[in-house]
Amino acid sequence: xxxxxxxxxxxxxxxxxxxxxxLAGHAVAIGSRSAERSAQTAYELNERLGGGxxxxxxxxxxxxxxxxVAVLAVPYQxxxxxxxxxxxxxxxxxxxxxxxxxxxDRQGAYGLYVPEGSAAEQAASVLSGSAVAAAxxxxxxxxxxxxxxxxxxxxxxxxxxxxxxxxxxxxxAAAVTGRAGVDxxxxxxxxxxxxxxxxxxxxxxxxxxxxxxxxxxLAPGARDRAAAA
Amino acid sequence: xxxxxxxxxxxxxxxxxxxxxxLAGHAVAIGSRSAERSAQTAYELNERLGGGxxxxxxxxxxxxxxxxVAVLAVPYQxxxxxxxxxxxxxxxxxxxxxxxxxxxDRQGAYGLYVPEGSAAEQAASVLSGSAVAAAxxxxxxxxxxxxxxxxxxxxxxxxxxxxxxxxxxxxxAAAVTGRAGVDxxxxxxxxxxxxxxxxxxxxxxxxxxxxxxxxxxLAPGARDRAAAA
Numbered sequence: 001x002x003x004x005x006x007x008x009x010x011x012x013x014x015x016x017x018x019x020x021x022x023l024a025g026h027a028v029a030i031g032s033r034s035a036e037r038s039a040q041t042a043y044e045l046n047e048r049l050g051g052g053x054x055x056x057x058x059x060x061x062x063x064x065x066x067x068x069v070a071v072l073a074v075p076y077q078x079x080x081x082x083x084x085x086x087x088x089x090x091x092x093x094x095x096x097x098x099x100x101x102x103x104x105d106r107q108g109a110y111g112l113y114v115p116e117g118s119a120a121e122q123a124a125s126v127l128s129g130s131a132v133a134a135a136x137x138x139x140x141x142x143x144x145x146x147x148x149x150x151x152x153x154x155x156x157x158x159x160x161x162x163x164x165x166x167x168x169x170x171x172x173a174a175a176v177t178g179r180a181g182v183d184x185x186x187x188x189x190x191x192x193x194x195x196x197x198x199x200x201x202x203x204x205x206x207x208x209x210x211x212x213x214x215x216x217x218l219a220p221g222a223r224d225r226a227a228a229a
Numbered sequence: 230x231x232x233x234x235x236x237x238x239x240x241x242x243x244x245x246x247x248x249x250x251x252l253a254g255h256a257v258a259i260g261s262r263s264a265e266r267s268a269q270t271a272y273e274l275n276e277r278l279g280g281g282x283x284x285x286x287x288x289x290x291x292x293x294x295x296x297x298v299a300v301l302a303v304p305y306q307x308x309x310x311x312x313x314x315x316x317x318x319x320x321x322x323x324x325x326x327x328x329x330x331x332x333x334d335r336q337g338a339y340g341l342y343v344p345e346g347s348a349a350e351q352a353a354s355v356l357s358g359s360a361v362a363a364a365x366x367x368x369x370x371x372x373x374x375x376x377x378x379x380x381x382x383x384x385x386x387x388x389x390x391x392x393x394x395x396x397x398x399x400x401x402a403a404a405v406t407g408r409a410g411v412d413x414x415x416x417x418x419x420x421x422x423x424x425x426x427x428x429x430x431x432x433x434x435x436x437x438x439x440x441x442x443x444x445x446x447l448a449p450g451a452r453d454r455a456a457a458a
Contacts, residue, residue: 185431202414
């Protein structure tokens, strides 16, 4: 079990992931710009988890100090600045980026231009002393919060250039889906995972659902064999 | 039932789709630069379909004349030139683009820069007299060829700005998966579907599989209700 710090843990995605990680037995620190808001979120989650103190609320800096794995779940606006402030505290640790740099116009969501290619590559550039992977972009925050049990119909796609960070993220995926994440290749593929969220936003609108992604054609157990390899 | 012309129908994706469309009862013309190669492909497919003449081989121009729906399955290299030559013959018809503009290097596959944003938007620009949708990017050519029966674990994501072209593509998807395609929003989202193939190529390499994509969180029948709406 790990100590997980959610940077931006009071937003829907960060809060939903915090719930799932705590439910799976990890210790979780909710980070936020506002320690009051994160304390409130931690209180709600601990209540929902049946009491106990698996989740605690703190600042983003506090979550960075606490964790051995940081989950980056802040909005893309201001993302690089937040990370730059946390870089010294995340040195030598693993960071899993689930940030989706999206804009919205009349046609729906679209991928914003990111000079480094993706938010995850930007994170790797700013957090040069950390091992970075990308995951959890495409899982519905509503289903993280509301579904009973693991999201067995859904896959967590994981991109990364650091094998250890990728393995950590693939393992954490089990807290969400009940099985290892799917190795989706190099960190640069994070750009595709980030933008894929724009497609899911369109699907959600067209069908009034909370859509996610699954990989077809993987034999049962293939994910876990790969995770163990 | 439709008259479908596969532009670039002797490649793996075009040939696999031709097989599925003919199996579903559509009349299919295989187009190719070489009428001899397309005749050979048509012969193979008709044999496999148990005789008959559901599939015929011709040139790309011949397939464009024959069809009411053109499926664009040529390699991205030379794509715009091929389309420009066919534009007059495709005027007033529907074109469904499944072209993936990908490059390959030591890290695997990656999305090539496309000035229009995506191959599908490029097609819409060159084929200004046709109605363009984008679909079938992410379905495995091997599974199209080898699987018995519809790929029920897989979804065909469809992007488009023209509602009629999108509806045609969503309907054709049933020939592959046994159910309507999933409305993935505006034509610009084709860029994401095209690049998503790079992720699936990474998954195929990492797990030795023929991966595809499914959308989770859609209730049974949701695809068909939307297709009928």
